[in-house]
Amino acid sequence: MTAVSDIYPAGQIVLREVGLRDGLQMVKTHPSTSDKKEWIRREYDAGVRCFELGSFLPAHRYPQFADILELIEFLKELPGTHGSALALNRKGGDAAVNSGVAEVTAVLSASEAHSKANINRTQDQAIGEIEFLVDLARSASHKPLVSVGIAMAFGCSISGDVKVDTVLSLAERCLNAGADVISLADTVGYAGPTDVATLCKEFQNAFPNRVFGIHLHDTRGLGLANAIAALQNGATIIDGAMAGLGGCPFAPNATGNIVFEDLVFLCQKEDIYTGIEIEQLLGVRDVVQKSMPQEALYGSIAKAGLPQPTELDANK
Amino acid sequence: MTAVSDIYPAGQIVLREVGLRDGLQMVKTHPSTSDKKEWIRREYDAGVRCFELGSFLPAHRYPQFADILELIEFLKELPGTHGSALALNRKGGDAAVNSGVAEVTAVLSASEAHSKANINRTQDQAIGEIEFLVDLARSASHKPLVSVGIAMAFGCSISGDVKVDTVLSLAERCLNAGADVISLADTVGYAGPTDVATLCKEFQNAFPNRVFGIHLHDTRGLGLANAIAALQNGATIIDGAMAGLGGCPFAPNATGNIVFEDLVFLCQKEDIYTGIEIEQLLGVRDVVQKSMPQEALYGSIAKAGLPQPTELDANK
Numbered sequence: 001m002t003a004v005s006d007i008y009p010a011g012q013i014v015l016r017e018v019g020l021r022d023g024l025q026m027v028k029t030h031p032s033t034s035d036k037k038e039w040i041r042r043e044y045d046a047g048v049r050c051f052e053l054g055s056f057l058p059a060h061r062y063p064q065f066a067d068i069l070e071l072i073e074f075l076k077e078l079p080g081t082h083g084s085a086l087a088l089n090r091k092g093g094d095a096a097v098n099s100g101v102a103e104v105t106a107v108l109s110a111s112e113a114h115s116k117a118n119i120n121r122t123q124d125q126a127i128g129e130i131e132f133l134v135d136l137a138r139s140a141s142h143k144p145l146v147s148v149g150i151a152m153a154f155g156c157s158i159s160g161d162v163k164v165d166t167v168l169s170l171a172e173r174c175l176n177a178g179a180d181v182i183s184l185a186d187t188v189g190y191a192g193p194t195d196v197a198t199l200c201k202e203f204q205n206a207f208p209n210r211v212f213g214i215h216l217h218d219t220r221g222l223g224l225a226n227a228i229a230a231l232q233n234g235a236t237i238i239d240g241a242m243a244g245l246g247g248c249p250f251a252p253n254a255t256g257n258i259v260f261e262d263l264v265f266l267c268q269k270e271d272i273y274t275g276i277e278i279e280q281l282l283g284v285r286d287v288v289q290k291s292m293p294q295e296a297l298y299g300s301i302a303k304a305g306l307p308q309p310t311e312l313d314a315n316k
Numbered sequence: 317m318t319a320v321s322d323i324y325p326a327g328q329i330v331l332r333e334v335g336l337r338d339g340l341q342m343v344k345t346h347p348s349t350s351d352k353k354e355w356i357r358r359e360y361d362a363g364v365r366c367f368e369l370g371s372f373l374p375a376h377r378y379p380q381f382a383d384i385l386e387l388i389e390f391l392k393e394l395p396g397t398h399g400s401a402l403a404l405n406r407k408g409g410d411a412a413v414n415s416g417v418a419e420v421t422a423v424l425s426a427s428e429a430h431s432k433a434n435i436n437r438t439q440d441q442a443i444g445e446i447e448f449l450v451d452l453a454r455s456a457s458h459k460p461l462v463s464v465g466i467a468m469a470f471g472c473s474i475s476g477d478v479k480v481d482t483v484l485s486l487a488e489r490c491l492n493a494g495a496d497v498i499s500l501a502d503t504v505g506y507a508g509p510t511d512v513a514t515l516c517k518e519f520q521n522a523f524p525n526r527v528f529g530i531h532l533h534d535t536r537g538l539g540l541a542n543a544i545a546a547l548q549n550g551a552t553i554i555d556g557a558m559a560g561l562g563g564c565p566f567a568p569n570a571t572g573n574i575v576f577e578d579l580v581f582l583c584q585k586e587d588i589y590t591g592i593e594i595e596q597l598l599g600v601r602d603v604v605q606k607s608m609p610q611e612a613l614y615g616s617i618a619k620a621g622l623p624q625p626t627e628l629d630a631n632k
Contacts, residue, residue, distance in 0.1 A: 155625075156625060157623070157624075157625055158625060159625060160625035189616075189620060190623045191585075192582065192585025192586055193541075193544045193582075193585075193586065194585070194586050194587075195585070218616065219620045220581060220620050220622075220623070221540055221575065221578040221581070221582075221615070221616030221617065222540055222578075222582060222585065222616075224537055224538055224540070224541045225509075225540045225582065227541070228509045228541050228545075229544075255616065255619065255620070259537065262536070262537040262538075265537070265538075266508065266537075266538060269507075269509075269510070269511070270509065270510050271510075300505075300534065300535065300536045300537030300538075301537065303571065304535045304571070306536075307471060307504070307505075307506045307536070308473075309472060309473055309474060309475060309476035310473065310474055
């Protein structure tokens with residue numbers, strides 16, 4: 001049985017690459033399974049260990065995730081990795097638990113309106129589903145972690161402001177239902193740094209023994225400003241997607257997740273150990289671009305390169 | 317005579333639009349004078365009051381700044397505005413002071429190597445020029461403010477790391493020479509949030525009665541993360557350029573200044589009063605685009621729009 005602290009030790013920053021799941025949610029072309037494996041393999045070589053691999057969703061509607069089982073198997077072959085997969089209903093949860101994936105993620109919306117729009121369920125019903133998923137996970141021999149992403153935790157594009165207390169109360173219900181890890185998501189890029197800092201601090205105050213994650217979109221340009229606020233205020237699991245892939249049906253025209261490569265650079269600048277080598281990571285963009293030539297790739301480090309002074313001796 | 321505190325009151329955030337100067341440093345096409353006036357006028361209508369208008373440089377080499385005198389006159393007609401212009405040598409300084417512009421800006425590099433590469437002068441010589449400029453300014457009837465931008469204050473693309481003490485010692489020499497305002501520039505996008513926070517705190521400790529500015533480029537994606545670090549640590553004058561215009565000859569391929577519109581959004585999110593109305597500001601991009609159709613415009617708020625929930629009642 002895996003303990004949460006084996007995967008997410010308290011105080012240790014884990015950068016999670018969600019490109020293969022959230023990044024592919026809305027793309028027009030889909031990478032082949034072998035492209036995805038190359039993507040994972042090369043990120044692994046660059047030092048990435050934590051991957052969101054896909055969703056358990058009907059393959060006829062979401063063909064981009066049809067190969068989720070194969071990716072889960074593939075990741076198991078790479079020592080030291082941790083994979084997660086999304087499950088939005090009982091069928092998906094059952095398949096996810098049976099797949100042997102190390103972590104199964106459910107989604108709960110911070111607003112009732114988005115809950116209905118996104119998963120066609122009330123918040124109460126969604127929490128019921130989380131209880132069901134936890135039971136499934138506990139009864140599986142490999143006992144996967146169950147995580148819950150709280151969508152719209154920083155404001156909702158349907159119903160507006162979301163109160164900190166609302167999020168904390170939902171988080172508490174998830175934890176009482178047996179969830180191992182909570183991730184707070186700025187699904188539509190409504191958060192500013194102080195919003196992120198406040199919710200992180202309050203989460204820590206409320207649940208001092210729980211590691212938690214932050215999932216940010218760079219919709220309005222504040223993604224990395226929010227990421228540093230999260231890192232400075234107790235969040236240890238930070239999501240990003242290669243090349244900033246990933247739109248959101250509730251935020252049309254917007255760019256996607258925060259750029260994973262830029263997030264690694266931010267950590268490097270802040271002396272936060274990630275184990276990831278940026279130059280090597282940047283090479284993975286070639287795989288992404290090759291497999292989805294129509295997709296716009298984002299990223300500042302990819303464009304400007306790492307700081308590389310031309311002289312090392314300032315006195316020259 | 318204008319006092320520094322009239323323009324930059326202690327503790328009050330001033331966002332300065334540097335698109336017309338730093339933003340035009342490297343563009344391929346140049347807006348006409350009437351386009352620039354429309355740009356200024358429409359930004360003024362949106363609430364912008366502080367503008368860097370251009371450089372006093374030889375018009376045959378920098379034709380984009382040939383109309384600087386006309387813009388200075390134009391800005392004077394708009395009540396409550398404050399204009400600055402760059403001067404890199406005695407001839408420019410003389411012309412700038414004679415123009416009646418409210419603030420003349422000199423540049424000093426934090427590294428000796430960049431000082432020589434950028435203005436073909438040692439740091440000692442550059443400080444001598446600042447003394448000369450201050451004398452000129454003090455003897456003019458309208459007594460313009462003299463500001464100094466310390467380039468490469470967070471690291472240099474030629475000589476690498478720049479120590480905080482080096483920057484503080486240069487700042488002290490500028491202040492002793494009579495400079496009214498210091499702006500610390502991350503010319504090539506080397507800074508991270510902690511670098512910015514540290515230098516801002518140290519600057520405040522060293523010169524507690526001085527307002528100071530931060531000039532950031534978004535070269536490596538950390539521009540707004542650095543801006544919030546500056547705002548949280550005592551900097552009150554923050555530069556940005558419309559649509560993120562402005563490259564840097566020392567940072568090839570890179571994007572430019574932080575996007576002014578996104579900076580305003582950041583302030584709005586952080587409840588920092590700027591007096592600027594974002595929707596109206598976004599309209600100015602049309603002027604920029606029309607006048608420089610070949611230039612890439614950046615900006616997240618322009619792309620995603622302001623957060624606008626579709627329902628205002630969460631219970632619907």
